[in-house]
Amino acid sequence: MQIRVTENGPYRVTGAVPLATQTIGTDDAGTSREWLAGAPVETPGDNYSLCRCGHSNKKPFCDGTHAKIGFDGTEVATRATYLAQATEQDGPEVTLTDAQQLCAFARFCDADGQVWNLVEQPGAQAAAATTQQSQDCPSGRLVASNLAERTALEPELPKSIALVEDPAQGVSGPLWVRGGIQVTAADGADYEVRNRVTLCRCGASRNKPFCDGSHAAIGFTDAPG
Numbered sequence: 001m002q003i004r005v006t007e008n009g010p011y012r013v014t015g016a017v018p019l020a021t022q023t024i025g026t027d028d029a030g031t032s033r034e035w036l037a038g039a040p041v042e043t044p045g046d047n048y049s050l051c052r053c054g055h056s057n058k059k060p061f062c063d064g065t066h067a068k069i070g071f072d073g074t075e076v077a078t079r080a081t082y083l084a085q086a087t088e089q090d091g092p093e094v095t096l097t098d099a100q101q102l103c104a105f106a107r108f109c110d111a112d113g114q115v116w117n118l119v120e121q122p123g124a125q126a127a128a129a130t131t132q133q134s135q136d137c138p139s140g141r142l143v144a145s146n147l148a149e150r151t152a153l154e155p156e157l158p159k160s161i162a163l164v165e166d167p168a169q170g171v172s173g174p175l176w177v178r179g180g181i182q183v184t185a186a187d188g189a190d191y192e193v194r195n196r197v198t199l200c201r202c203g204a205s206r207n208k209p210f211c212d213g214s215h216a217a218i219g220f221t222d223a224p225g
Contacts, residue, residue: 010062022162054203091119093127105213108136140196174198174211
């Protein structure tokens with residue numbers, strides 16, 4: 001399974017990667033609390049192309065619109081590893097690493113007083129909340145680790161791509177690449193394989209090919225056009 005970024009074009013997905021919707025579920029206060037799994041999305045075959053410019057009339061699939069609009073999909077994201085990008089915050093129970101530039105604006109980290117405060121609190125309940133909020137972060141910006149062994153506490157995710165929907169914000173979010181699928185740049189270089197990454201599909205990210213939350217700022221939706 002592989003996702004290849006093409007120059008100013010779509011993501012070429014090979015290896016029969018499953019595709020489905022994942023919706024951010026919120027509580028009555030609008031706080032992100034859970035992921036709601038949607039039905040599988042039928043793909044045109046084992047290999048398919050996903051829109052990267054945000055303007056396809058066949059979203060999530062590419063229809064060639066990127067060429068008509070002169071889409072600039074230049075990749076600017078660092079090729080550095082996650083740990084090289086991240087800061088580290090030790091709490092009494094767990095360690096939290098944070099690569100802020102990878103934020104995809106899913107907002108699970110805001111619950112219960114924010115994860116950066118929770119990690120500083122003693123007790124199993126705070127540690128569990130810190131871990132859960134970190135695991136719910138689709139981009140992998142946040143990672144909770146065992147304090148003593150520095151072992152990442154990662155969720156088990158199937159190799160798949162999820163189309164993120166964010167009804168609380170009224171927008172469609174990024175492509176959530178799950179389970180450790182290789183993402184390869186247009187120049188052939190491989191990005192670090194991670195359990196969780198989010199790829200921009202609105203075309204507006206300033207950290208291409210990764211999402212930076214710009215879909216919320218521009219009001220991107222998965223509707224045609």
